[in-house]
Amino acid sequence: MEKRKIKDNIYWLGAIDWDRRLFDSLIPLPDGTSYNAYLIKGSEKTALLDTVDPPMEDTLMEQLRGVEKIDYIISHHAEQDHSGTIGRVLEKFPGAKVVVTPKAKNMLMDLLRLDESVFSPVEDGDVLSLGDKTLTFIHTPWVHWPETMVTYLEQDRILFSCDFFGSHIATSDLFVTDPGRVYEAAKRYFAEIMMPFGKVIAKNLEKLKPYDIDMIAPSHGQIYDQPGWIMDAYDQWVNGAPKNLVVLPFVSMHGSTRQMVDHLASALTDQGVRVELFNLPVTDIGKLAMSLVDAATIVVGTPTVLAGPHPMAAYAAFLANALRPKTKFLSILGSYGWGGKTVETLASMTGNLKVEVLDPVLCKGLASQSDFKALDDMAAAIAKKHKDLDLV
Known part of the structure; x- marks a missing residue:
């Protein structure tokens, strides 16, 4: 599948894994999954947000054919279904810097054997300009690993949320078209992956409240172009009474x-x-x-x-x-x-x-x-x- 336009100069990349039925040799995937990456072209710089699971790396590299330059690879989460193709992308774009939290830097050095020189760590709230597009990095630890962060694109009011608000669904639809189906998949995802960290997730939900979010683009599942209901669902799951x-x-x-x-x-x-x-x-x-x-x-x-x-x-x-x-x-x-x-x-x-x-x-x-x-x-x-x- 070719890269797909979300908004002007913002594209979905990645791979749809129709056949996968087990994640981490543990979690059932009755509906398959997707590995979502995103390309943002600013007037001065270009950023790739996350990559794909290594078995799908050829799909991502084909989508990057014709992209002249990537200045930044934003790695929200060190787990390999998001980060595993960073090395391959760096081979194609050797000048790119890998933007991570400080904890993610050390983890990626261990998991992928990347050289320390490729990293550009960012602190909570740091801002990166791509020219006419501005990225704000928000640390969201324990959603669901200790090093995770999300990225907010100010001009287009998009939250690139990585595993936060994710769902395991394989579908050709870019945006949510069946909220009932996605609600069930997102609840399953929350239950299996996020629920142990409910108290910390509640704090991270609070951190997102100052941001005007029109769209949530997770790393698994469809994009929420009406994100209010999934944010309300998370609030209920972590803060509501049983x-x-x-x-x-x-x-x-x-x-x-x-x-x-x-x-x-x-x-x-x-x-x-x-x-x-x-x-x-x-x-x-x-x-x-x-x-x-x-x-x-x-x-x-x-x-x-x-x-x-x-x-x-x-x-x-x-x-x-x-x-x-x-x-x-x-x-x-x-x-x-x-x-x-x-x-x-x-x-x-x-x-x-x-x-x-x-x-x-x-x-x-x-x-x-x-x-x-x-x-x-x-x-x-x-x-x-x-x-x-x-x-x-």
Whole structure:
């Protein structure tokens, strides 16, 4: 695909990765992704903002054919899907300076073995003139690495946001054409990548408020030509209260735990609490992560395996602990054959969650009437907790 005009002398470059289905050997990509770079031609200087993942470097280099000179390569983020082709671009434009945060300079020297002489570090708020176009660099640490920054183009009121506000979508549409689809993809992206840094992201959202932003151009996904709704969504995701929602990731080997899960889900529904079940052997982990953005309560359902939780249940607990959602309450349900330390093991894996732990319900073999009564009590307790916090 050729470079595409966004505004006068501002172009999208990059590559659409229609086939990619896994990112970082970890994150599902049901809709593929894109690696967005941008070319800004000022009256005096030209800047390339980010590059592409190395497997797509030939696409970017073909798009740069006919570009006479690049004076600056703006590297917002050192991760290789953004920075990995900088070396190749420098071969074509050896006079270009790589504009980075001071932390990014050191990281790129380590990751790409670039010589120190190619860098031009910038501090938070520094300004770079391209002639008739002015770039302001805003440090946004931990969105989602410590060295990240974004760039604001003053004259055209465009925020080049790198991973901030990104979404993994492969599409030929340059701008957002289906906000519902993009909202879901952006929420998935936030849940899987940004949520652990919610408190810092809230501060970085505040840093953007003084800027008049008409357009957001991220490094993954489509360009927002009406950016207000995605900025509002981020504000809700990081600052808003959790919702009246119980997320219940579970695994069942012989049906006992599933029977308990179904009973609790029904009891919660009767209490006016919304429930989302995730049968872990067949779950899209990205969907589970998205649900954690809103969950007020997590209940992990697991049988006992070798005296501890089922490995898939342990993974769900590990994931929640790593993502650090705004969840307020946590509990466990499940069954065992002769004993074990399921509760202790899962509790030791969730130290990052600032939650109130509710009494677990574990049964020996199939659940009895007293076990079902305990599940009804759990549902009632959760409903009261949610009501006391006025969750909706």
